Amino acid sequence: MKATTEIQATMEEGKPAGVGGISRRAFIGSTAAAAAALAVGAGFDIAHPQDAFADESSPVEKRYTYCDMCNHVPKCGIVAHVKEEKVVRIEPRGKYPAGPICAKGVASLQELYDPNRLLTPKVRTNPKGTGKPQWKDITWEEAYATIAEKFNAAKEKYGPDSVLFFCGDPKEPRGAMQRVATLFGSTSYGTESSVCAAASWMCAQMVFGQNSMGQDPNDKTASALIWTLNPAWSQPYRFSQFMAQKERGCKFVVVDPRVTPTVTGLADIHLQLRPGSDGALLAGWMNQMIELDLVDKDFVENWTIGFDELKAYVKEYTPEKVEEITWVPAEKLVAAVKLIGENHPMTLVTSSKGGCHQTNVGNFQRGVFMLPALYGDLDVSGGLMLGPGLPFDYTASTAAFQLEPMYVEQNYAARRLDRDDFPVWAKYYKMIQTAKLPEYVAEGKIRAGLLLGINSMMWPNTPLYQKAIKDMEFTAAIDYYIRDWTHDYVDMVLPAAMCYERTAPLAVFGRKLFMRTPVVKPLGEAREDWQIILEVGTALGYGEECFHGNVEAALDELLRTADLGVTVADLKAQPEGIEIPGGVTGDRKYAEGKLRKDGQPGFNTQSGKVELSSEVLKGFGFEGIPRFEEPVQNPKSPEAKEYPLVLSTGSRVPYYTHSKLRDVPWLNQFMPDPVVRMNPKDVASRGLSNGQEVKVYNQQGEIRMFLEETNMVMPGVVDIFHGWHQADVNLLTTRDFDPITGFPPFTCGLCEVAKA
Ligand SMILES: Nc1nc2c(c(=O)[nH]1)N[C@H]1C(S)=C(S)[C@@H](COP(=O)(O)OP(=O)(O)OC[C@H]3O[C@@H](n4cnc5c(=O)[nH]c(N)nc54)[C@H](O)[C@@H]3O)O[C@H]1N2
Ligand SMILES: Nc1nc2c(c(=O)[nH]1)N[C@H]1C(S)=C(S)[C@@H](COP(=O)(O)OP(=O)(O)OC[C@H]3O[C@@H](n4cnc5c(=O)[nH]c(N)nc54)[C@H](O)[C@@H]3O)O[C@H]1N2
Ligand code: SF4
Ligand SMILES: [Mo]
Numbered sequence: 001m002k003a004t005t006e007i008q009a010t011m012e013e014g015k016p017a018g019v020g021g022i023s024r025r026a027f028i029g030s031t032a033a034a035a036a037a038l039a040v041g042a043g044f045d046i047a048h049p050q051d052a053f054a055d056e057s058s059p060v061e062k063r064y065t066y067c068d069m070c071n072h073v074p075k076c077g078i079v080a081h082v083k084e085e086k087v088v089r090i091e092p093r094g095k096y097p098a099g100p101i102c103a104k105g106v107a108s109l110q111e112l113y114d115p116n117r118l119l120t121p122k123v124r125t126n127p128k129g130t131g132k133p134q135w136k137d138i139t140w141e142e143a144y145a146t147i148a149e150k151f152n153a154a155k156e157k158y159g160p161d162s163v164l165f166f167c168g169d170p171k172e173p174r175g176a177m178q179r180v181a182t183l184f185g186s187t188s189y190g191t192e193s194s195v196c197a198a199a200s201w202m203c204a205q206m207v208f209g210q211n212s213m214g215q216d217p218n219d220k221t222a223s224a225l226i227w228t229l230n231p232a233w234s235q236p237y238r239f240s241q242f243m244a245q246k247e248r249g250c251k252f253v254v255v256d257p258r259v260t261p262t263v264t265g266l267a268d269i270h271l272q273l274r275p276g277s278d279g280a281l282l283a284g285w286m287n288q289m290i291e292l293d294l295v296d297k298d299f300v301e302n303w304t305i306g307f308d309e310l311k312a313y314v315k316e317y318t319p320e321k322v323e324e325i326t327w328v329p330a331e332k333l334v335a336a337v338k339l340i341g342e343n344h345p346m347t348l349v350t351s352s353k354g355g356c357h358q359t360n361v362g363n364f365q366r367g368v369f370m371l372p373a374l375y376g377d378l379d380v381s382g383g384l385m386l387g388p389g390l391p392f393d394y395t396a397s398t399a400a401f402q403l404e405p406m407y408v409e410q411n412y413a414a415r416r417l418d419r420d421d422f423p424v425w426a427k428y429y430k431m432i433q434t435a436k437l438p439e440y441v442a443e444g445k446i447r448a449g450l451l452l453g454i455n456s457m458m459w460p461n462t463p464l465y466q467k468a469i470k471d472m473e474f475t476a477a478i479d480y481y482i483r484d485w486t487h488d489y490v491d492m493v494l495p496a497a498m499c500y501e502r503t504a505p506l507a508v509f510g511r512k513l514f515m516r517t518p519v520v521k522p523l524g525e526a527r528e529d530w531q532i533i534l535e536v537g538t539a540l541g542y543g544e545e546c547f548h549g550n551v552e553a554a555l556d557e558l559l560r561t562a563d564l565g566v567t568v569a570d571l572k573a574q575p576e577g578i579e580i581p582g583g584v585t586g587d588r589k590y591a592e593g594k595l596r597k598d599g600q601p602g603f604n605t606q607s608g609k610v611e612l613s614s615e616v617l618k619g620f621g622f623e624g625i626p627r628f629e630e631p632v633q634n635p636k637s638p639e640a641k642e643y644p645l646v647l648s649t650g651s652r653v654p655y656y657t658h659s660k661l662r663d664v665p666w667l668n669q670f671m672p673d674p675v676v677r678m679n680p681k682d683v684a685s686r687g688l689s690n691g692q693e694v695k696v697y698n699q700q701g702e703i704r705m706f707l708e709e710t711n712m713v714m715p716g717v718v719d720i721f722h723g724w725h726q727a728d729v730n731l732l733t734t735r736d737f738d739p740i741t742g743f744p745p746f747t748c749g750l751c752e753v754a755k756a
Helices: 002-012 024-033 108-112 140-158 174-184 198-208 236-248 261-266 278-291 297-303 307-314 319-326 330-341 361-374 404-409 423-428 434-442 462-471 529-539 551-562 568-573 615-619 680-685
Strands: 061-066 077-083 086-092 122-124 135-137 163-167 189-191 223-227 251-255 269-271 346-350 448-452 474-479 492-495 504-509 512-516 645-649 675-678 693-697 702-709 717-720 749-755
Touching: 061 512, 086 108, 122 140, 140 163, 140 448, 140 474, 140 492, 140 529, 163 174, 174 189, 174 448, 174 529, 189 434, 198 361, 198 423, 223 236, 223 330, 236 261, 251 261, 251 330, 269 330, 278 307, 278 319, 278 330, 278 361, 297 361, 319 330, 346 361, 423 615, 434 462, 448 529, 504 551, 512 568, 529 551, 551 568, 675 680, 680 702
Parallel strands: 163 189, 163 448, 223 251, 223 346, 251 269, 448 474, 474 492, 645 717, 675 702
Antiparallel strands: 061 077, 077 086, 122 135, 122 492, 504 512, 645 749, 675 717, 693 702, 693 749
16 A cells, blocks of 8 residues: 555656656555565556646546456456546456456556557568668558458469468457458468467367366365466466465465476475476376376276376386486375375366477376376366356357358368378367468468567577568568567558557456457557458458458357357446356266267267377377377487576566567566576586676577576576567577477477576
8 A cells, every 4th residue: 555655645746756657666666565476456547748647637437447468368357547538547346356456467557658659550661671671651541452452462373371360469359360361261360379378278178178278276176286387477366366275275286397486375295397397297197196096996987098008108107217307306296196186176277388388298288187087086166177168268259250160161171281280280270380380481371461469589489480471472460569570570560459448359257258348549540459350351352241340240240159148238238247147067067968069978079088098199190198208309318418408488477478568667677688597506507696697598599688596496497588589588499399289399498508
């Protein structure tokens, strides 16, 4: 509270202090005070020099919205205080599951009124590859006409798949983007999920027949296994609920190479493994479950296939052998297996990261989903519950709205560019795996693109993707900012409205459905993402199917295809959300035929059983069991002689989301420079010192960063956040993609660190 008073005092004196009228000290005080999660429960005022000053006496109207600074699931609720069409204060909106707003959420106001935002459509005037782009303002009409001309020309000459329709981290526009891609006839629809959560979803589908990232512990959960997640920093809204379960008595095992606030806050046992060795630890875990007689034999016998194969495979993974591979003490592993086995039901929480970013994720991630089944805690209250959820998620995508029937009837799958490279991925998704984008462009298969929220530093070996974007004949990006590391290589950039300024498709919390309407008008000429995509679709000749750019009409169609009996008007009338009835609930639904469309008992897998050995993978010529293989780059590979440190990249920091938010001063003050974290032992053995500038390098390249000496990181490992354009760690990551999922090995490379 002190901090809020301090801010108000600053406002009352009428002297905007520090950044945007809020004192720097006040912002740090309020956010840092709320411990690791950097979450704040109080409200925040803004007084921005140029844009957001409003007359003190003007009336204030409270409008509801939700945050998208981390651009995906959380969507913490916000009450926006609007004066003279300016947002002057924000507060958390208690009724959403997320009570507090984190530092990034608070800083959303500063991003909204950032004087550097892109506010007009721009086109390049000098050819790509001839140095820095020169930009010229154009009208929206000119922009759409050019896009339509270029895309239609590419389609005519090279076929519709030559035009890529892409969404980066922004999730909200995906339903619209996929619809336009399908209308255009292109099978080249791609998203950031092909390096993010989607490896995990498809592995869950292979094991028990539906998407999952596990389930958070609830009041009935006796123990929880958190395998690779640091919600204290990556999902603060979720972390407080974990803490509440800890206080209630739920036991926690956390698997993480680092000593994170999640570990210190929750873990009864912390398994600190070498990054990339997860598959071996998992095999050891299964070995001990069998050894200690902790497997639910009834469940295994009746509802799984492949147990004998799995058992034979894990036999050699004794705790001692596993210790050698993973660096996890044998007795700790045994204690963890027992702790979970003695506290039923257990639930599993896994991540879109860690395990996903390894050369062997398609195996590891399947294996980890087998644990709740082996413990007998799959589809039971408090365990890993399954069940048909709502017909769409926060990405607002019903299959019908995305025109899945058209995709299927016209057999788009047969033309997919990625189907030879990543056939298993192509089976599960209607979005392509973009790992091989550079190859598709070099081979002339992709020639043009509508690139919404794209960031070239998302992929391993960034320069190859920058070149790919540059080599396309025509690309139009859609963003809040001009980001040099990506937009230097495109032909056109279109200004996107921010969350305060735009309608969101829909948000689902539990069984409640919410719609977000703009709380203020877009600044400048910025337009809503959905509107832009639908207007591009209209310009391409699909006016009727794209509702001539009318977002609410499109959402009404989306709701109609979801068949919930809810309209946009209903949702607008109820900013507190509408409860969606129905759905199938209850324990062990698989036994009653409630999980399968055909009503037969079992799971939605190829065999109808939980697949401990995958039938799908065998069909594609892979092994069925989740066999561990060392990462391509590992401490025993030849490169390790010169580059002995394990390179783990991308572990989240509380103040930035990927490549974003470095331009928000309130956040940038916390971590103004790129940082590499190292254990004191490795710092000392290299004669380095805390705070010093160092070079981090390997066979691929070199970056410069500032050294942070910390026990958070284990000896032999370095920890680097991604998305620093001046020190892009994806110059050091390799393109050793997992053959099942196409995912890159962001957490298991090699490097060396020396004085700069
Ligand atoms: N503040 C902030 N929040 C974010 C994001 C952000 O950029 N900033 N990004 C969002 C997105 S898109 C994602 S995908 C999520 C990711 O969410 P998390 O998965 O929680 O993110 P990370 O911190 O990358 O990884 C979690 C932990 O994995 C550990 N880890 C690293 N290598 C390995 C390994 O080889 N094995 C195991 N078992 N663990 C390993 C790291 O030490 C780290 O503590 O975060 C989301 N939330
Ligand atoms: N080395 C390494 N690399 C990684 C990872 C890692 O852990 N290590 N993590 C991977 C993961 S899990 C992910 S999810 C990706 C991150 O995925 P990216 O999508 O590449 O990352 P962002 O930095 O979020 O870039 C998004 C861009 O969209 C713009 N933008 C943001 N919101 C909106 C919006 O609502 N509309 C529009 N039109 N534009 C918007 C932003 O300004 C930004 O330019 O990175 C991946 N890359
Ligand atoms: S966790 Fe933070 S950034 Fe993400 S939605 Fe909530 S307030 Fe916004
Ligand atoms: Mo992600």
